[in-house]
Amino acid sequence: xxxxxxxxxxxxxxxxxxxxxxxxxxxxxxxxxxxxxxxxxxxxxxxxxxxxxxxxxxxxxxxxxxxxxxxxxxxxxxxxxxxxxxxxxxxxxxxxxxxxxxxxxxxxx
Amino acid sequence: xxxxxxxxxxxxxxxxxxxxxxxxxxxxxxxxxxxxxxxxxxxxxxxxxxxxxxxxxxxxxxxxxxxxxxxxxxxxxxxxxxxxxxxxxxxxxxxxxxxxxxxxxxxxxxxxxxx
Numbered sequence: 001x002x003x004x005x006x007x008x009x010x011x012x013x014x015x016x017x018x019x020x021x022x023x024x025x026x027x028x029x030x031x032x033x034x035x036x037x038x039x040x041x042x043x044x045x046x047x048x049x050x051x052x053x054x055x056x057x058x059x060x061x062x063x064x065x066x067x068x069x070x071x072x073x074x075x076x077x078x079x080x081x082x083x084x085x086x087x088x089x090x091x092x093x094x095x096x097x098x099x100x101x102x103x104x105x106x107x108x109x
Numbered sequence: 110x111x112x113x114x115x116x117x118x119x120x121x122x123x124x125x126x127x128x129x130x131x132x133x134x135x136x137x138x139x140x141x142x143x144x145x146x147x148x149x150x151x152x153x154x155x156x157x158x159x160x161x162x163x164x165x166x167x168x169x170x171x172x173x174x175x176x177x178x179x180x181x182x183x184x185x186x187x188x189x190x191x192x193x194x195x196x197x198x199x200x201x202x203x204x205x206x207x208x209x210x211x212x213x214x215x216x217x218x219x220x221x222x223x224x
Contacts (some may be wrong), residue, residue, distance in 0.1 A: 034212065043200075043218070044152070044200065045215065046213075046214075047215075091165070093164070095157040095159070095164045095165045096154050096165045097142065097154055097166070097213070099144075099151050099152040099154075101151040102152075
């Protein structure tokens with residue numbers, strides 16, 4: 001069964017500190033993983049996808065197939081990073097997405 | 110920049126009533142999705158729709174639910190005989206064609222409350 005796990009519901013860090021939001025997955029196939037973000041009173045939006053291997057707003061995420069993880073990292077957190085972050089996995093068919101329960105990140109000034 | 114829109118933003122209904130949630134996907138997108146998020150829980154996939162038919166659906170999407178693209182712009186989710194546990198935020202999303210579609214774009218959601 002496909003499953004995405006985000007073990008932390010809440011995470012608080014101080015501004016300028018490194019931040020890591022954890023995501024683990026289980027999937028019987030080649031996973032395609034995403035991080036979505038939802039800022040206060042805004043819609044869900046894509047932050048990054050693993051196949052792009054890009055850095056968006058200073059965030060990076062590396063797919064570790066051995067550990068079945070896709071943790072989101074940023075070396076220096078900013079106040080504007082405070083938001084809800086969702087890890088998501090797309091099915092092989094491309095037509096179904098599985099979301100984690102989300103991690104609420106608060107960056108303390 | 111084009112966006113997915115959803116109406117209404119809030120809907121209150123009595124248990125047993127039918128509701129229709131409306132979505133206008135981004136105009137050149139061909140894949141459409143519905144998700145729901147019960148308060149405090151994760152975003153759950155309901156259904157995906159392509160070429161005027163359902164391409165995938167989850168176990169949540171039972172006979173109580175149906176989707177339709179009645180014209181060239183709207184994509185609707187109908188819930189027949191609503192139950193209390195249908196209270197949730199319902200998100201529509203759309204994506205471009207192809208297996209390598211970049212992502213899906215979400216609407217702002219419709220908050221449904223069943224009394």
